[in-house]
Amino acid sequence: MSQTQVRAACPHDCPDTCALLVTVENGVATEVKGDPDHPTTAGVLCTKVSRYTERTYSPDRLLYPLRRVGKKGEGKFERISWDEALDEIAARLKPLAATEPESILPYSYAGTMGLVQGDSMSSRFFHKIGASLLDRTICATAGATGYKYTVGASIGTDIEQFQNAKLIIIWGGNPIASNLHFWTRAQEAKRNGAKLIAIDPYRSLTAEKCHQHIALLPGTDAALALGLMHILVRDDLLDHEYIADYTVGFEELRQRVAEWTPARVAATCGISVDEVEGLARDYGETAKRGEPVAIRMNYGVQRVHGGGMAVRNIACLPALVGAWRHAAGGVQLSASGTFKKNLAALQRPDLLAKQPRTINMTTIGDDLLRPASPEFGPQVKAVIVYNSNPLAVAPDSGKVQAGFAREDLFTVVLEHFQTDTADYADIVLPATTQLEHTDAHSAYGHLYMMANNPAIAPMGEAKPNTEIFRLLAARMGLDDPCFRDSDDELASVAFVQFDWESLKKKGWQKLEVPDAPFACGNFPTPSGKCEFYSESMKSDGLDPLPAYIPNYESAASSPELAAKYPLAMISPPARNFLNSTFVNVQSLRATEGEPHLDISPDDAATRGINHGDMVRIFNDRGSFVCKARVTPKARKGLVVGLSIWWKKLAGDGKNANEVTSQRLTDMGRAPTFYDTLVQVEKAA
Numbered sequence: 001m002s003q004t005q006v007r008a009a010c011p012h013d014c015p016d017t018c019a020l021l022v023t024v025e026n027g028v029a030t031e032v033k034g035d036p037d038h039p040t041t042a043g044v045l046c047t048k049v050s051r052y053t054e055r056t057y058s059p060d061r062l063l064y065p066l067r068r069v070g071k072k073g074e075g076k077f078e079r080i081s082w083d084e085a086l087d088e089i090a091a092r093l094k095p096l097a098a099t100e101p102e103s104i105l106p107y108s109y110a111g112t113m114g115l116v117q118g119d120s121m122s123s124r125f126f127h128k129i130g131a132s133l134l135d136r137t138i139c140a141t142a143g144a145t146g147y148k149y150t151v152g153a154s155i156g157t158d159i160e161q162f163q164n165a166k167l168i169i170i171w172g173g174n175p176i177a178s179n180l181h182f183w184t185r186a187q188e189a190k191r192n193g194a195k196l197i198a199i200d201p202y203r204s205l206t207a208e209k210c211h212q213h214i215a216l217l218p219g220t221d222a223a224l225a226l227g228l229m230h231i232l233v234r235d236d237l238l239d240h241e242y243i244a245d246y247t248v249g250f251e252e253l254r255q256r257v258a259e260w261t262p263a264r265v266a267a268t269c270g271i272s273v274d275e276v277e278g279l280a281r282d283y284g285e286t287a288k289r290g291e292p293v294a295i296r297m298n299y300g301v302q303r304v305h306g307g308g309m310a311v312r313n314i315a316c317l318p319a320l321v322g323a324w325r326h327a328a329g330g331v332q333l334s335a336s337g338t339f340k341k342n343l344a345a346l347q348r349p350d351l352l353a354k355q356p357r358t359i360n361m362t363t364i365g366d367d368l369l370r371p372a373s374p375e376f377g378p379q380v381k382a383v384i385v386y387n388s389n390p391l392a393v394a395p396d397s398g399k400v401q402a403g404f405a406r407e408d409l410f411t412v413v414l415e416h417f418q419t420d421t422a423d424y425a426d427i428v429l430p431a432t433t434q435l436e437h438t439d440a441h442s443a444y445g446h447l448y449m450m451a452n453n454p455a456i457a458p459m460g461e462a463k464p465n466t467e468i469f470r471l472l473a474a475r476m477g478l479d480d481p482c483f484r485d486s487d488d489e490l491a492s493v494a495f496v497q498f499d500w501e502s503l504k505k506k507g508w509q510k511l512e513v514p515d516a517p518f519a520c521g522n523f524p525t526p527s528g529k530c531e532f533y534s535e536s537m538k539s540d541g542l543d544p545l546p547a548y549i550p551n552y553e554s555a556a557s558s559p560e561l562a563a564k565y566p567l568a569m570i571s572p573p574a575r576n577f578l579n580s581t582f583v584n585v586q587s588l589r590a591t592e593g594e595p596h597l598d599i600s601p602d603d604a605a606t607r608g609i610n611h612g613d614m615v616r617i618f619n620d621r622g623s624f625v626c627k628a629r630v631t632p633k634a635r636k637g638l639v640v641g642l643s644i645w646w647k648k649l650a651g652d653g654k655n656a657n658e659v660t661s662q663r664l665t666d667m668g669r670a671p672t673f674y675d676t677l678v679q680v681e682k683a684a
C-alpha cells in the first residue's frame with residue numbers, strides 16, 4: 001500500500017486560508033487535516049473542510065459534460081462528450097464574439113480563492129474575445145473602498161498579534177462561524193486578561209461568548225463610531241503625538257464629531273447612552289494606559305447603504321488613540337493588500353483590444369433582463385458562470401431567476417455540483433476540486449503565500465477551470481501562446497518575486513513585513529497619513545469627513561415602507577455552510593437542520609407566531625417560507641435568516657435573497673444584503 005501526504009491550501013472564501021495536509025492512499029484521498037506547523041492553522045480545520053473528502057467523493061459530483069434537455073430550471077440534462085460540449089459552446093460564442101463581444105458575460109466569484117483557478121486563464125480568454133468585464137462587488141468592495149480612503153490599502157493588524165491585545169472589539173463579524181482561527185487568538189487574549197466586546201445586532205455564536213455584546217440596529221455602526229470619536233475628543237483620550245505626526249484632518253474631524261453626542265448616537269443606534277460611553281471608555285482608557293487595543297472589523301458592517309462610510313469611520317479610531325503603535329493594536333478588516341499579487345501577468349489585461357463595458361455582478365438580476373440600449377450597450381446573450389452560484393447568492397433573486405430563465409440566453413456553468421444556477425445552464429461542465437488541481441493562494445486573514453498541490457487525479461471527466469478555458473480558447477481559434485501556459489506556469493507568476501518551486505515544497509511562506517504596519521505612519525494614502533479628511537473622497541463626490549448614511553430601508557429613513565414592512569432582516573453566514581457551498585453535503589446540512597428565521601419573543605407574540613411555526617417572510621420584491629425560532633438572540637425589530645441555502649433544498653424552493661435588493665452601497669458599488677425591511681406572518 002502506498003501512502004503519501006500532500007501539502008494543500010483551503011480554497012474557500014474564508015479569511016483563514018488554512019494549510020492542509022491531504023493523506024492519499026493508493027490514489028484515494030482518505031483524510032484532510034490542518035497542518036500543525038502552519039502558525040495560524042495550527043492543525044485545526046473547521047467542520048466543513050475536515051469533511052472535504054465527503055464533498056470531493058460525493059455521489060452527486062458532476063463528472064461529465066451535460067446538455068440541458070428539459071426547460072430552464074427544471075434540472076433535466078443528458079450526458080455529452082467534451083468534444084460535443086466544446087463544439088456547441090464555440091458555435092454559440094463565435095458569432096457573438098465576432099459581432100458584439102460585449103453580449104458575452106463572465107460571471108464568477110470566490111468558489112475558489114485560488115489565483116490560478118480563480119481568474120487567470122478565464123480572464124485571458126474573456127479579454128481576448130472582448131467580453132463585458134464583470135465588476136466583482138458581491139462581497140467586500142464597499143468596505144475595501146472605505147478602508148482605502150482612510151488607511152490607504154487593505155493592510156491591518158496581523159492575526160498572529162491579536163492574542164497580545166488587552167481589548168478586542170469584534171465589530172460586525174462572527175468569527176466562530178466565519179474566521180475560526182482568529183477566534184482562537186481572541187480566546188488566548190481573553191485568557192491573558194483581555195476584554196472581548198462584540199458589536200452586532202444579533203446575538204451570534206461569537207457575541208454570546210464575549211464579555212459584552214452591544215446589539216445596535218443594523219446599519220448604524222457609522223453613527224456609533226462617530227459617537228466614540230466624540231467621547232475620545234471630549235475626554236481627551238487621544239494620542240496627540242500620533243495624530244500630529246501621522247494623520248490629516250483632525251481639526252475638521254473634531255468639529256464633525258462634536259455633533260455626535262452620546263444621546264444622539266444612542267437614539268440612532270437603538271442602544272443606551274451607557275453602552276456608548278462605556279465602549280469609548282474601554283477603548284480610550286485602555287489605549288491611554290499604553291496597552292494594545294485591537295478591532296477585528298468584518299464584513300457584516302458594510303452590507304448596507306452607508307457600509308463604506310461605516311468602515312471608514314471605524315478605521316479612523318486606531319489613529320486617534322495611537323493604537324497602531326503596537327503590533328497587537330489597530331484594526332484588521334482584510335490583509336489582502338499586503339500581498340504583491342501579479343494579476344497583470346495572470347489575467348493579461350493587455351489582451352483587450354479596447355475597453356469593454358463593465359457589468360456589476362450585484363445587479364445581474366436587472367442586467368439580464370435589460371434590452372439593448374445606447375447607455376447599456378448590447379443585451380446580454382451569453383453568460384459563462386464559474387466559481388459562483390448567482391441563483392442562490394445574488395440579491396433580488398426573483399429577477400435573477402427570471403433573467404437566467406430567458407430562452408434566448410445561452411448559459412454555460414462550470415461546477416462541482418448541480419447547483420440552482422446549473423439547473424439553468426444550457427451546458428454544464430464538470431470542474432475539479434482543490435484536491436484535483438494546482439493553485440497558488442494569497443489570504444485575506446493572514447500573511448502567508450500558500451501552495452496547493454494536487455493530491456488525486458481528476459474525478460470522472462472533470463477538468464480544472466484553467467484547462468476548460470484553454471480548450472475553449474483553442475476551439476474559438478485563439479492562438480496566442482498565452483493560452484498554452486500550464487497551471488504550474490500560471491502559478492509561478494502569481495506573486496511578484498517569489499519562488500513557486502520552493503513554495504510548492506514548503507506549502508506556505510510568510511510575507512516579510514513589519515510587525516506593526518503603521519507604528520510610524522507610512523500609510524499608503526495620497527498624503528502618506530491616516531486620512532480623517534480625504535481629498536480623494538471629496539473629488540469622488542463623497543463627504544470628505546466621517547459621516548452617517550442611514551439605511552435605505554429603516555424606520556428612520558423610510559417610515560412609509562417601515563409601516564408596511566417593520567422588521568429589519570439580515571442573512572449572515574451559517575456556520576456549517578460557506579456561502580452556498582456545502583449546503584448539499586448531507587452531514588453539514590443535517591447539522592444546520594432546515595432554513596430558519598430567528599425572531600424576538602416580542603415580535604413573534606404580536607404576530608401570533610410560536611417557536612417552530614412555519615412563517616412567510618415578504619416585502620415588495622418577494623417572499624420565502626421557513627421555520628421560526630423564537631429567540632432573544634434577535635433583538636426586537638430584527639429577524640435573522642442564516643444563509644445561504646440552496647433554493648432547491650429549501651421547502652418552497654426559495655431563500656433569503658428573494659427579499660434582498662439590488663440597491664448599491666455608498667461606495668464600492670456593492671450589495672446591501674443587510675439593508676432589507678420585511679414583514680413576517682404565520683404561513684398558511
Ligand SMILES: Nc1nc2c(c(=O)[nH]1)N[C@H]1C(S)=C(S)[C@@H](COP(=O)(O)OP(=O)(O)OC[C@H]3O[C@@H](n4cnc5c(=O)[nH]c(N)nc54)[C@H](O)[C@@H]3O)O[C@H]1N2
Pocket residue numbers: 013014015139171172173174175177178179199200201202204217218219220221298299300301302304570572573574575576577578579580643644674
Ligand atoms: N462558516 C462560514 N464562514 C464564512 C462564510 C460562510 O458563509 N460560512 N462566508 C465567508 C465570506 S464570503 C465572508 S464575506 C465572511 C463573512 O463573515 P463576516 O465578515 O463575519 O460577516 P457577516 O457574516 O456578513 O456578518 C457577521 C456578523 O455581522 C452581523 N451584522 C449584520 N449586520 C450588521 C450591522 O449592520 N452591523 C454590525 N455591527 N453587525 C452586523 C451579523 O449578525 C453577523 O453575526 O465569512 C467567510 N466565512
Ligand SMILES: Nc1nc2c(c(=O)[nH]1)N[C@H]1C(S)=C(S)[C@@H](COP(=O)(O)OP(=O)(O)OC[C@H]3O[C@@H](n4cnc5c(=O)[nH]c(N)nc54)[C@H](O)[C@@H]3O)O[C@H]1N2
Pocket residue numbers: 013108109110111112117138139140386387388389390392393394414415416417419431432433434465571572573578579580581643644656657660673
Ligand atoms: N442573503 C445573502 N446573500 C449573500 C451573502 C449574505 O451574507 N447574505 N453573502 C454574499 C457574499 S459575502 C459572497 S462572497 C457571495 C458568495 O457567492 P459565491 O462566490 O457565488 O459563493 P458560493 O455560493 O459558495 O458559490 C461558489 C460556487 O463555486 C463552485 N466552485 C468551487 N470551486 C470551484 C472550482 O474550482 N471551479 C468551478 N468551476 N467551480 C467551483 C462551488 O461548487 C460553488 O457552487 O454571496 C453573497 N450573497
Ligand code: SF4
Pocket residue numbers: 010011012014015016017018045046047048049050180181578
Ligand atoms: S473554510 Fe476557513 S476555517 Fe475552514 S478550512 Fe477553509 S480556511 Fe480553514
Ligand SMILES: [Mo]
Pocket residue numbers: 013138139140
Ligand atoms: Mo464574502
